[in-house]
Amino acid sequence: MKSFHGGVHPNDSKKYTAAKPIEAAPLPKKVIIPLRQHIGAPVSAIVKKGDAVKKGQLIARSDAFVSGNVHASVSGKVTEIADYPHAVFGTCPSVVIESDGLDEWAEGIPMQRQWEKLNSKDLSAIIREAGIVGMGGATFPTHVKLAPPPDKKIDTFILNGSECEPFLTADYRSMLEYTDRVATGVKITMKALGVNTGYVGIEDNKPDAVKALQSAFEGTQVKVVALPTKYPQGAEKMLIVMLTGREVPSGGLPMDVGVVVQNVGTVIAISDAVTKGIPLIERVLTVSGSAVKEPKNLLMRVGSTFADALSYCGGLNGELVKIISGGPMMGFAQSTVDIPVIKGTSGILFLTKKDVNADKESACIHCGRCVEACPMGLNPSMLSILGERQFYEEAKEEYNLLDCMECGSCVYVCPAKRRIVQYIRYAKAQNAIQAQKEQAKVAI
Amino acid sequence: MKELWSIFSKGILMENPIFVLALSLCPALAVTSSVTNALTMGLTVMFVITVNNMTISLIRNFVNPKVRLPVYIVSIATIVTVAQLVLQAYFPLLYKALGIYLALVVVFAIILARAEVFASKNNVIRSCCDGLGMGVGFAVAMVIIGAVREVFGSGTFLGYHVLPISYDAPLLLILPAGAFIVIGYLIGGARILVNRIEKSKA
Amino acid sequence: METALMVLAVMVITGLVFGIVLAYANKKFAVEVNPLIHLVEDVLPKGQCGACGFAGCMAYAEAVVLDANVAPNLCVPGKGPVAEAVGKLTGKSAPAIEPRIAHIRCAGSVENAKAKYQYVGVQDCAAANLLQGGQKSCQYGCLGFGTCVNNCPFGALTMQPNGLPYVDPEKCTGCGKCETVCPKNVIKMLPIDAKVSVNCNSKDRGAVAKKNCSAACLGCGLCKKNCSHDAIIIENGLAVVDYKICIAECDNPTCFAKCPTKAIEAVVKDRYPMGSAANVAGNVAM
Amino acid sequence: MEYLTLFISAVIVNNFVLTRFLGLCVFFGVSKNVNASFGMGMAVTAVMTISSILAWLVYNFVLLKFNLTFLTTVVFVLLIASTVQLLEMVIKKHVPTLYNMWGIYLMLIAVNCVVLGVPLLNVESNFTFAKSIVHAMGAGVGFGVAIVLMASLREKLRLADVPKALDGLGVAFILAGMLALSFLGFSGMISL
Amino acid sequence: MAVNEESLKMNLLTVSTSPHITSSESIPKIMWSVNAALAPAVIFAAWHFGMPAIITMLVGVVTAVATEYIIQVIRKKEVTINDGSAVLTGLLLAMCLPPSLPWYMTAFGSFLAIAVAKHSMGGLGHNIFNPAHIARAAMMASWPVAMTTWTQMTTSVDVVTSATPLNILKQQGYAKLIETFGDASNMYQAMFLGLRNGSIGETSAVLLILGGIFLIYKGYIKWEMPVLMIGTVGLLTWIFGPSGLFTGDPLFHMLAGGLMIGAFFMATDMVTIPITRKGKIIFAVGAGVLTVLIRLKGGYPEGVCYAILLMNCVTPLIDRFIVPKKFGARR
Amino acid sequence: MSDGQHNESNDSIFKIAINLAMACFVSGAIIAGVNFVTADAAAQKAEELKNDAMKALAQEADTFTPVDGKEGWFVAEKDGQMIAYIVPAVSKGYGGSINFLVAVTSDGTVIDYDITSHNETPGLGDKFNQEPFKSQLRGKKAENLKVVKDPSDKEHIQAMTGATISSNAAAEGVKKAVEEVVQLMGGK
Numbered sequence A: 001m002k003s004f005h006g007g008v009h010p011n012d013s014k015k016y017t018a019a020k021p022i023e024a025a026p027l028p029k030k031v032i033i034p035l036r037q038h039i040g041a042p043v044s045a046i047v048k049k050g051d052a053v054k055k056g057q058l059i060a061r062s063d064a065f066v067s068g069n070v071h072a073s074v075s076g077k078v079t080e081i082a083d084y085p086h087a088v089f090g091t092c093p094s095v096v097i098e099s100d101g102l103d104e105w106a107e108g109i110p111m112q113r114q115w116e117k118l119n120s121k122d123l124s125a126i127i128r129e130a131g132i133v134g135m136g137g138a139t140f141p142t143h144v145k146l147a148p149p150p151d152k153k154i155d156t157f158i159l160n161g162s163e164c165e166p167f168l169t170a171d172y173r174s175m176l177e178y179t180d181r182v183a184t185g186v187k188i189t190m191k192a193l194g195v196n197t198g199y200v201g202i203e204d205n206k207p208d209a210v211k212a213l214q215s216a217f218e219g220t221q222v223k224v225v226a227l228p229t230k231y232p233q234g235a236e237k238m239l240i241v242m243l244t245g246r247e248v249p250s251g252g253l254p255m256d257v258g259v260v261v262q263n264v265g266t267v268i269a270i271s272d273a274v275t276k277g278i279p280l281i282e283r284v285l286t287v288s289g290s291a292v293k294e295p296k297n298l299l300m301r302v303g304s305t306f307a308d309a310l311s312y313c314g315g316l317n318g319e320l321v322k323i324i325s326g327g328p329m330m331g332f333a334q335s336t337v338d339i340p341v342i343k344g345t346s347g348i349l350f351l352t353k354k355d356v357n358a359d360k361e362s363a364c365i366h367c368g369r370c371v372e373a374c375p376m377g378l379n380p381s382m383l384s385i386l387g388e389r390q391f392y393e394e395a396k397e398e399y400n401l402l403d404c405m406e407c408g409s410c411v412y413v414c415p416a417k418r419r420i421v422q423y424i425r426y427a428k429a430q431n432a433i434q435a436q437k438e439q440a441k442v443a444i
Numbered sequence B: 001m002k003e004l005w006s007i008f009s010k011g012i013l014m015e016n017p018i019f020v021l022a023l024s025l026c027p028a029l030a031v032t033s034s035v036t037n038a039l040t041m042g043l044t045v046m047f048v049i050t051v052n053n054m055t056i057s058l059i060r061n062f063v064n065p066k067v068r069l070p071v072y073i074v075s076i077a078t079i080v081t082v083a084q085l086v087l088q089a090y091f092p093l094l095y096k097a098l099g100i101y102l103a104l105v106v107v108f109a110i111i112l113a114r115a116e117v118f119a120s121k122n123n124v125i126r127s128c129c130d131g132l133g134m135g136v137g138f139a140v141a142m143v144i145i146g147a148v149r150e151v152f153g154s155g156t157f158l159g160y161h162v163l164p165i166s167y168d169a170p171l172l173l174i175l176p177a178g179a180f181i182v183i184g185y186l187i188g189g190a191r192i193l194v195n196r197i198e199k200s201k202a
Numbered sequence C: 001m002e003t004a005l006m007v008l009a010v011m012v013i014t015g016l017v018f019g020i021v022l023a024y025a026n027k028k029f030a031v032e033v034n035p036l037i038h039l040v041e042d043v044l045p046k047g048q049c050g051a052c053g054f055a056g057c058m059a060y061a062e063a064v065v066l067d068a069n070v071a072p073n074l075c076v077p078g079k080g081p082v083a084e085a086v087g088k089l090t091g092k093s094a095p096a097i098e099p100r101i102a103h104i105r106c107a108g109s110v111e112n113a114k115a116k117y118q119y120v121g122v123q124d125c126a127a128a129n130l131l132q133g134g135q136k137s138c139q140y141g142c143l144g145f146g147t148c149v150n151n152c153p154f155g156a157l158t159m160q161p162n163g164l165p166y167v168d169p170e171k172c173t174g175c176g177k178c179e180t181v182c183p184k185n186v187i188k189m190l191p192i193d194a195k196v197s198v199n200c201n202s203k204d205r206g207a208v209a210k211k212n213c214s215a216a217c218l219g220c221g222l223c224k225k226n227c228s229h230d231a232i233i234i235e236n237g238l239a240v241v242d243y244k245i246c247i248a249e250c251d252n253p254t255c256f257a258k259c260p261t262k263a264i265e266a267v268v269k270d271r272y273p274m275g276s277a278a279n280v281a282g283n284v285a286m
Numbered sequence D: 001m002e003y004l005t006l007f008i009s010a011v012i013v014n015n016f017v018l019t020r021f022l023g024l025c026v027f028f029g030v031s032k033n034v035n036a037s038f039g040m041g042m043a044v045t046a047v048m049t050i051s052s053i054l055a056w057l058v059y060n061f062v063l064l065k066f067n068l069t070f071l072t073t074v075v076f077v078l079l080i081a082s083t084v085q086l087l088e089m090v091i092k093k094h095v096p097t098l099y100n101m102w103g104i105y106l107m108l109i110a111v112n113c114v115v116l117g118v119p120l121l122n123v124e125s126n127f128t129f130a131k132s133i134v135h136a137m138g139a140g141v142g143f144g145v146a147i148v149l150m151a152s153l154r155e156k157l158r159l160a161d162v163p164k165a166l167d168g169l170g171v172a173f174i175l176a177g178m179l180a181l182s183f184l185g186f187s188g189m190i191s192l
Numbered sequence E: 001m002a003v004n005e006e007s008l009k010m011n012l013l014t015v016s017t018s019p020h021i022t023s024s025e026s027i028p029k030i031m032w033s034v035n036a037a038l039a040p041a042v043i044f045a046a047w048h049f050g051m052p053a054i055i056t057m058l059v060g061v062v063t064a065v066a067t068e069y070i071i072q073v074i075r076k077k078e079v080t081i082n083d084g085s086a087v088l089t090g091l092l093l094a095m096c097l098p099p100s101l102p103w104y105m106t107a108f109g110s111f112l113a114i115a116v117a118k119h120s121m122g123g124l125g126h127n128i129f130n131p132a133h134i135a136r137a138a139m140m141a142s143w144p145v146a147m148t149t150w151t152q153m154t155t156s157v158d159v160v161t162s163a164t165p166l167n168i169l170k171q172q173g174y175a176k177l178i179e180t181f182g183d184a185s186n187m188y189q190a191m192f193l194g195l196r197n198g199s200i201g202e203t204s205a206v207l208l209i210l211g212g213i214f215l216i217y218k219g220y221i222k223w224e225m226p227v228l229m230i231g232t233v234g235l236l237t238w239i240f241g242p243s244g245l246f247t248g249d250p251l252f253h254m255l256a257g258g259l260m261i262g263a264f265f266m267a268t269d270m271v272t273i274p275i276t277r278k279g280k281i282i283f284a285v286g287a288g289v290l291t292v293l294i295r296l297k298g299g300y301p302e303g304v305c306y307a308i309l310l311m312n313c314v315t316p317l318i319d320r321f322i323v324p325k326k327f328g329a330r331r
Numbered sequence F: 001m002s003d004g005q006h007n008e009s010n011d012s013i014f015k016i017a018i019n020l021a022m023a024c025f026v027s028g029a030i031i032a033g034v035n036f037v038t039a040d041a042a043a044q045k046a047e048e049l050k051n052d053a054m055k056a057l058a059q060e061a062d063t064f065t066p067v068d069g070k071e072g073w074f075v076a077e078k079d080g081q082m083i084a085y086i087v088p089a090v091s092k093g094y095g096g097s098i099n100f101l102v103a104v105t106s107d108g109t110v111i112d113y114d115i116t117s118h119n120e121t122p123g124l125g126d127k128f129n130q131e132p133f134k135s136q137l138r139g140k141k142a143e144n145l146k147v148v149k150d151p152s153d154k155e156h157i158q159a160m161t162g163a164t165i166s167s168n169a170a171a172e173g174v175k176k177a178v179e180e181v182v183q184l185m186g187g188k
């Protein structure tokens, strides 16, 4: 199979957890549930301090369409609504619930539903109600993707099972252990979208997952394809071009080429929400890295903390220098362990010095490795230099700054250890500020 | 008096025509492979620029703005031609050594620039000081470049050996490429000097 | 003699021909360029700092000449004289601009303010700020990577060893460039004759602020109580001085005396306290 | 063939900027930007060709005829200055974008060594009319090549960590030196 | 930075932008590998030319490193003499010089390479021209006689010792060349092994190719570059032979002069060549064409150095027009 | 243009032209005046210079008379006795054409030569106008004017180190002059 341009082959480090079955983490004593776990309009709490809540109860919502409901993940008492650290935004208003240890479901959950009888509108509504957002990392509200504007004709659904990030095995284990739920979720999503063609893209370093899903989709319109192992195979643009040959246009979205992509975790959540009425309150994630004693795949409640995860995994082993929420290529470094797990947390990595490369940055030597590694066909070397010298506009106008998806392939290969992604983010931020200013001017 | 001095002196370093203003660069490269040539050219330009500044200052009020440039050029060209004729008649060897660059003095940007920027707005005495200052700055710069190139490029100064005969002079300095590089560093040096002075003033 | 006549003939004919051609062309192809623009540009200080709100001095010159609505006093570094000169050239009246100076509203030196993580990356405040708001526990404090220092068009800022920038009152023109580039909004422009200054930007509640930085303004209100002219208010846990009142009415400021963290201070004789040696020493001693 | 040799020689082997030192003010002044440099190269070529033609005519039919060769300098410079000024006015009126790109440098062409030097060299070498034109065009193209190359190098250096004292003009000269060193590779390739 | 040292002491977690892992490649690793790839040719040269060559190489390297050190101290920049790039520049320069050059010329060149060509442009990564080649060109201009004087080799194998093959070709013609070596196959063999006169490091084609293959294997240079550059030279010299079209001796030209070292080690200096693969290909072909042009038509017998420098001049233009194909441009 | 003129004068075309013409008139007057003064001196100096140059080539001669039909040729005579032809010649060197003035006896022996203009590299090629290279050519005849690189060969001309091309050019230029003289004599 002809692969997409660029990409890199980091050591996948999946050996720590690949063979470990998913374990349900013990019930946390306290959960911190941030009110921003998605891209889009913020939600506001509908409970207040002192309220008793049940597991699965809606605790925050918004009327905005592009938004995601938030539910309580344990039963207990709301002790505080205040700013807490957040893995992505630094800090965020959060609802703190002290568990009563009973873990009682809210009324009407779980239930049994025949999804085959529901129409696409109902399905979307259920998914929206359940607060499902993309669990591949971007946390874009799923119901929005399922309701494309009328001028975009969706004809293909893709399940993203590639899990190309090193260390992470959550999707892999889910595909093996929750095969039926995955299959059901895919079918539901395809029905909601009204499409008949489906693909499952899985990197060929997970042959058993490919096999499991192949038999699950036997006789359907869904093709399970083993893709070459290469980071960032899981980036949706790469996945789409590999599976359908369509290139998402620059600045465009998958729907511009008639495709919707969902992560494995997301379809599992869809399946649970539609067939059992269970909202998104827990997820599978990988706890790994050479600084944890027993790396594991855990099923954790949203709002449990990284500290909880660490203690379930036997604590530290070696000197911890970095904590990452997500994978090592795209994830966010954290400054403390008191960070809550959110819907988009696909992994928690505890790394020692040996995993992390913190060499000094030097000037670019124009070796061209980054250019060859960039799957988006950009010139990262130039982008970083322009960012460094503060030529943001030029970076945007002449070097397609905004096309960068921050996959980090360029930084991975750079022998000069240039912090290309940071320069790019910085330049993007500065351009955004500039644009805001311009708009303000126009408004005046 | 003090004012005149400051008009005069700024051309020497702070607004040196070659090192700082970067005008009239051609002669700075072309005729500086020996100090003699550099000096001759320097003095010629000094003469032309001073006389021209005075002339322009005198006639500035009679010149129609629409033909200002041609008139200035005619003035410069006249002075240059006079210099040419005189050199040709009395110093034919120097005349030959300067070659085409003597005629090109007409178009050395520094001369026209001073006419436009200074002489056309100032009286004769001030213009004369300005011209002299710029001319001296030009000549000094030429001689410095010439000295570096001649001493290190052929081991001589004004034709006399100043470095031991065994000095194996790199021809590079005599060649165009070397001239560019030498001037590059001299400009850098001048910039450091100018900054120092400005700092000490502030 | 004959040669001389020929010379004269040739010269005069040449002159006439080109004179006519040029004069004719000038009439035919004349383009209106307002020479005022150049004159105005000559007057401007050419710092290209953009404090006027235009893309450099030339752009401002063009705008102020061509657009009747553009005020002649927008050039901050040029101060009064430039405003006056531009006003004269453009025939616009120029109300005086109030002279001002950059003020670092943070005393969270390395000793005073805690770090929450070890930052590895591009040495630039705006870039660091993108990572959870920077490495300081106090999310309002100066990050100390000197983005303002690198952007001051007049070289008025230097980074001190304690991780805070120092404003050289001799060099600062009050252009405000540093104010716009600081991602933490730490720098504010202060009237040049300000008597007191608040050296903190923290909007945290007192206890939190104190936990994060030993020099933080706690919002306790002691200064407010001690000000007999009602020139201080507490806003979001931060003391804010109303300089209009303060400068006009107060000639013996006492507000800062009781401040438990010395977050409010008198502006000392050389116009400006922050970063002066005494001040640094004072902070460390605490 | 003879014309081709002359042309190529003027373009690369005896490049006017890099080996004859003519037109350096514009060369260093405008070479900060590739697009402007490209325009400047064309402008110089055009101006030089036109003025060479005029100069040749004036020289051979007036000055030589009446034995007034000592007036060459005055007449040529006036001729060129007026031609350029005329050109400037036309461009300013009809192609303002082009005008904005060169700015004041168009006026600098009027009093630029290469533009005067080439006609002077033409008459000094007793070139025929056709040869003069070829020579002038070659010199112009050579100037264009040098200035565009220089501009592209300087655009790259704009992003480099050049020592402060050398930044700008100083490093530009050093670059020109290295450019000239590289062009030495062509030396001896054609001798006139 | 004071801020970071402080936090280091407090044992805080490290936070940086993603990605959090990087490959193990680094600039020192690359530079030292290139030095290592040159080692066989260096050792051969020491044996082939003896003491003078060893001295020249030492002077080249030591001057380069010392110059870099002094400049970095003066400029208050981090001293990076350990990264091997200055060593490499000094070594490569020395390898392109005649063995018995007076030491002060080598020192001058090495100083020029580092001070003028490299650090005046901003140091590693910022230079536009290949420092070693700029130095060589400057030395060629400064002391043309010394730079073209070829002395005895210690391991002469009954071959003319006073001139390089290209010199013989330029001045005495092809027939003389063959005569000097006996017959054509003798000549190819001697040139392939390096038993001929020439610059210190350029003679042994086989060792240079070995070093180059090592670098290609390590991924530090692109195979297209040497192959295309050498191939272009071969093709063009074959076409434009001395007695009409297609009468040239491509093998001779491919083995002669500094083409091997130039194509494998100098046209591949990533700092001074285009960044894209396509750009690199254009560079290599262009350098090949210019080499042949200078060899066959120019004043010098050898053109590799100037060809590479001239292509360095156009590198920014190539980078401007040859850009990677951006994803999503095709619909 | 940095013109500070605000008063857009609306002078007529003619007036403007006269303005420039006036300037030219004054200029012409000055130049004519200076030329008038210097012309004779210049001509005289030029003549002297030329004579000096020729004198340097054929030191014994006292008069030089132009040769009819041969542009630039002179006959050098001593006491009315012809001792040499002074002949101009051109050849191609490293940096372009080289102009010679060569003194040749009527039997085709080089007395001396002078290079009047060249474009060779200073310090390298331009040594052909200096000793010891120059003395090599004196007294040589056409058949010996050939450059070799063999130090033991005293018959011919030794190349200057590092400047074979310039050496060749010098030898060739001088040889051309000699051959022309021989041809002229033979043709007589």
Ligand SMILES: Cc1cc2nc3c(=O)[nH]c(=O)nc-3n(C[C@H](O)[C@H](O)[C@H](O)COP(=O)(O)O)c2cc1C
Pocket: A039, A134, A136, A137, A138, A139, A140, A144, A145, A146, A148, A149, A235, A236, A253, A254, A255, A260
């Ligand atoms: C502003 C914005 C609007 C989006 N709108 C849609 C949409 O209308 N339909 C859709 O299918 N996906 C939409 N997406 C989701 C993207 O297709 C994509 O799934 C999401 O950005 C996460 O992708 P990533 O993890 O590759 O970054 C949108 C994303 C963003 C950021």
Ligand SMILES: Cc1cc2nc3c(=O)[nH]c(=O)nc-3n(C[C@H](O)[C@H](O)[C@H](O)COP(=O)(O)O)c2cc1C
Pocket: A133, A134, A135, A136, A137, A138, A139, A140, A160, A161, A162, A163, A164, A165, A232, A233, A234, A235, A236, A237, A261, A262, A263, A264, A266, A330, A405, A406, A407
């Ligand atoms: C560089 C990069 C790598 C990604 N890798 C994966 C991946 O391995 N698995 C995955 O499910 N999503 C991955 N994503 C996110 C997908 O692009 C896409 O957003 C996601 O599959 C959409 O599904 P979701 O909305 O259900 O999360 C990656 C995104 C980027 C930009």
Ligand SMILES: Cc1cc2nc3c(=O)[nH]c(=O)nc-3n(C[C@H](O)[C@H](O)[C@H](O)COP(=O)(O)O)c2cc1C
Pocket: B175, D184, D188, E140, E141, E144, E145, E148, E299, E300, F094, F095, F120, F121, F122, F124, F125, F126, F159, F160, F161, F162, F163, F164, F165, F166, F167
């Ligand atoms: C900058 C430079 C200038 C040169 N100038 C001349 C010159 O004026 N005359 C000349 O014959 N060779 C000159 N050469 C040398 C020639 O290119 C060539 O190497 C030389 O003529 C070979 O002659 P050789 O056999 O005497 O060494 C110059 C070389 C360089 C690098």
Ligand SMILES: Cc1cc2nc3c(=O)[nH]c(=O)nc-3n(C[C@H](O)[C@H](O)[C@H](O)CO)c2cc1C
Pocket: E030, E031, E034, E085, E086, E088, E089, E090, E092, E118, E123, E124, E125, E126, E127, E130, E131, E132, E133, E220, E221, E265, E266, E267, E268, E269, E270, E271, E272
């Ligand atoms: C493959 C390769 C080739 C190199 N070739 C050269 C070279 O030809 N000349 C040189 O000075 N440095 C060379 N270097 C070293 C380095 O790039 C050089 O020091 C920089 O040009 C200086 O900024 C090379 C490095 C590598 C990795």
Ligand code: SF4
Pocket: A373, A374, A375, A376, A377, A378, A379, A380, A403, A404, A405, A406, A407, A408, A409, A410, A411, A420, A421
């Ligand atoms: S981070 Fe951006 S520039 Fe770098 S490889 Fe990924 S898409 Fe390309």
Ligand code: SF4
Pocket: A363, A364, A365, A366, A367, A368, A369, A370, A371, A380, A381, A384, A410, A413, A414, A415, A416, A417, A418, A420, E275
């Ligand atoms: S990989 Fe790094 S060193 Fe190489 S070109 Fe890209 S940014 Fe420069």
Ligand code: SF4
Pocket: C104, C125, C141, C142, C143, C144, C145, C146, C147, C148, C149, C165, C181, C182, C183, C184, C185, C186, C187
């Ligand atoms: S004041 Fe602002 S810009 Fe300056 S160092 Fe502090 S945080 Fe950075």
Ligand code: SF4
Pocket: C101, C102, C151, C152, C153, C154, C155, C156, C157, C167, C171, C172, C173, C174, C175, C176, C177, C178, C179
């Ligand atoms: S310190 Fe700030 S306000 Fe003062 S001159 Fe510098 S940038 Fe402008």
Ligand code: FES
Pocket: B023, B024, B025, B026, B027, B107, B108, B109, D022, D023, D024, D025, D026, D111, D112, D113, D114
């Ligand atoms: S001096 Fe020649 S162009 Fe300026």
